[in-house]
Amino acid sequence: xxxxxLNPNKWIDLYVDYLFNYTIxxxxxxxxxxxxxxxxxxxxxxxxxxxxxxxxxxxxxxxILKRKIIDYYRKINSNKGKAEIRITSNNDTENEGxxxxxxxxxxxxxxxxxxxxxxxxxxxxxKCLSKLPKKHADIFRMKTIEGIETEDICNELKITPSNLWxxxxxxxxxxxxxxxxxxx
Amino acid sequence: xxxxxxxMMPCNEAAHICDKxxxxxxxVWEKIKLxxxxxxxxxxxxxxxxNNRLSLLIKKSQVTCLDKKNKDALKINFQKAxxxxxxx
Numbered sequence: 001x002x003x004x005x006l007n008p009n010k011w012i013d014l015y016v017d018y019l020f021n022y023t024i025x026x027x028x029x030x031x032x033x034x035x036x037x038x039x040x041x042x043x044x045x046x047x048x049x050x051x052x053x054x055x056x057x058x059x060x061x062x063x064i065l066k067r068k069i070i071d072y073y074r075k076i077n078s079n080k081g082k083a084e085i086r087i088t089s090n091n092d093t094e095n096e097g098x099x100x101x102x103x104x105x106x107x108x109x110x111x112x113x114x115x116x117x118x119x120x121x122x123x124x125x126x127k128c129l130s131k132l133p134k135k136h137a138d139i140f141r142m143k144t145i146e147g148i149e150t151e152d153i154c155n156e157l158k159i160t161p162s163n164l165w166x167x168x169x170x171x172x173x174x175x176x177x178x179x180x181x182x183x184x
Numbered sequence: 185x186x187x188x189x190x191x192m193m194p195c196n197e198a199a200h201i202c203d204k205x206x207x208x209x210x211x212v213w214e215k216i217k218l219x220x221x222x223x224x225x226x227x228x229x230x231x232x233x234x235n236n237r238l239s240l241l242i243k244k245s246q247v248t249c250l251d252k253k254n255k256d257a258l259k260i261n262f263q264k265a266x267x268x269x270x271x272x
Contacts, residue, residue, distance in 0.1 A: 008266060012258060020248070034254055034258065037258070038261060046269075125245055169203050
């Protein structure tokens with residue numbers, strides 16, 4: 001199996017959107033997500049010597065990010081003074097808190113599966129996006145995810161609208177093909 | 185006969201209109217032409233279906249990314265850190 005090598009110069013360009021999307025679906029706050037991603041890159045830089053080359057760069061960075069997200073939740077929970085939420089599902093030893101409401105299914109809980117599916121879908125979209133050529137991925141991201149106007153993208157990247165649409169077409173075809181196996 | 189000629193179009197034009205309509209940038213007339221085209225063109229019908237599905241998936245996943253300003257700020261910070269470590 002070939003050994004993977006780290007190339008921190010390209011980390012921001014290659015992985016920032018993937019890591020940011022991964023984080024935001026778990027912490028739900030753009031500023032905190034941005035801080036966590038930045039901390040992940042810096043922590044990765046510090047612990048480069050611990051990288052064994054067995055996993056890809058992205059997998060390695062995600063594993064650091066996961067620790068950062070866990071640390072973040074630990075930190076905010078300790079600050080809250082450990083607010084307790086007791087769920088007495090079937091414990092009959094005490095009558096205290098033995099309310100009927102506790103045993104009724106939470107109607108909002110049915111969206112939990114959707115949320116997990118959306119997280120996975122978001123990860124899958126970024127994985128497919130990373131397989132596209134950089135220019136195609138950038139233009140597709142700007143147009144589809146950021147929702148930037150055609151004219152603005154053309155001005156920024158100095159391309160013609162017809163050129164942009166050709167790239168969008170190729171990117172969409174490749175994305176549809178990539179997502180086809182699991183999501184179509 | 186004239187209307188018939190105007191309403192017919194090649195597949196590459198149909199694909200272009202289909203792409204534009206994913207971003208709400210196609211006109212009503214273009215949409216009419218597209219839906220007439222896919223009545224008889226199986227390949228384009230498949231493409232339209234896949235393209236619509238892709239748009240739906242992206243919308244459903246609520247994917248997001250950092251805006252350019254924040255990304256640049258993050259880049260500058262990281263490049264400073266790179267210099268401190270001694271990586272060019």
